[in-house]
Amino acid sequence: MLKDIRQYVKLPRTFFTKGNVVEIAENLIGKILYTAFDQQLAAGRIVETEAYCGSNDQACHAFRGGTARNEVMFGDGGYAYVYLCYGVHHLFNIVTNTKKNADAVLVRAVEPLIGIDFMKQRRNTENQQNLTSGPGKLSVALGINTKHNKTDLTGDLIWLMDDPSFERNIVADRRVGVDYAGRDANLPWRFFQGNSLFVSKPVQPSLAKNISN
DNA sequence: TCTAAGATGGGT
DNA sequence: CCCATCTTAGAA
Numbered sequence: 001m002l003k004d005i006r007q008y009v010k011l012p013r014t015f016f017t018k019g020n021v022v023e024i025a026e027n028l029i030g031k032i033l034y035t036a037f038d039q040q041l042a043a044g045r046i047v048e049t050e051a052y053c054g055s056n057d058q059a060c061h062a063f064r065g066g067t068a069r070n071e072v073m074f075g076d077g078g079y080a081y082v083y084l085c086y087g088v089h090h091l092f093n094i095v096t097n098t099k100k101n102a103d104a105v106l107v108r109a110v111e112p113l114i115g116i117d118f119m120k121q122r123r124n125t126e127n128q129q130n131l132t133s134g135p136g137k138l139s140v141a142l143g144i145n146t147k148h149n150k151t152d153l154t155g156d157l158i159w160l161m162d163d164p165s166f167e168r169n170i171v172a173d174r175r176v177g178v179d180y181a182g183r184d185a186n187l188p189w190r191f192f193q194g195n196s197l198f199v200s201k202p203v204q205p206s207l208a209k210n211i212s213n
Numbered sequence: 214t215c216t217a218a219g220a221t222g223g224g225t
Numbered sequence: 226c227c228c229a230t231c232t233t234a235g236a237a
Contacts, residue, residue, distance in 0.1 A: 050220070060220090067232080068232090069231095083231090085221060085232095086220095086222090086229075087219095087229065089221050091221085135221075137221090137222075176221090178219095180218085180219080200221095
């Protein structure tokens with residue numbers, strides 16, 4: 001549960017630019033993602049992420065170099081990469097690392113915390129467990145779309161905050177929907193909060209392993 | 214220039 | 226299982 005918001009600290013640029021993308025994806029579990037569009041404040045706790053590692057990762061959009069779509073991935077960390085998936089869904093990513101290293105973290109699920117009524121309106125559903133349990137769903141619930149590509153995540157439209165009191169129970173698993181990625185298809189670069197009711201997919205016991213808490 | 218397939222979700 | 230329907234890579 002959310003406690004006194006005043007003790008929370010907004011994540012600075014260095015959170016996104018220091019360390020490798022896999023560590024950052026893991027460290028993002030438990031952080032709180034905020035949006036403030038149209039006078040509507042909404043926030044959710046990140047409970048599921050995936051790391052995508054630039055030119056080293058066949059599943060990453062930047063694997064084959066720059067395009068108009070993925071341009072922001074080639075800049076500094078701490079900016080949003082929002083792209084349209086299957087022509088329908090707006091998927092929200094957090095660019096990490098510094099220039100030339102086109103890494104990003106896909107945020108796959110959050111737990112609704114603030115502005116839940118706004119989220120229900122945007123999603124047109126009352127089922128709280130179905131509001132943000134998937135990358136397309138959370139973008140709708142939080143009001144994120146491709147217009148927000150390249151948004152500075154240390155600004156006041158979309159930002160993240162730390163919650164030092166949150167107890168993590170992180171599980172690692174293979175990433176969703178990247179069967180085509182050859183040698184990289186089975187990398188354990190999906191991270192989620194093991195006891196969360198708000199993740200996008202159930203645990204796959206054969207592959208999942210608990211790596212920290 | 215054309216076509217297939219994709220980091221998905223909702224409905225039958 | 227099928228559909229929505231944008232972007233990209235790779236085939237003609």
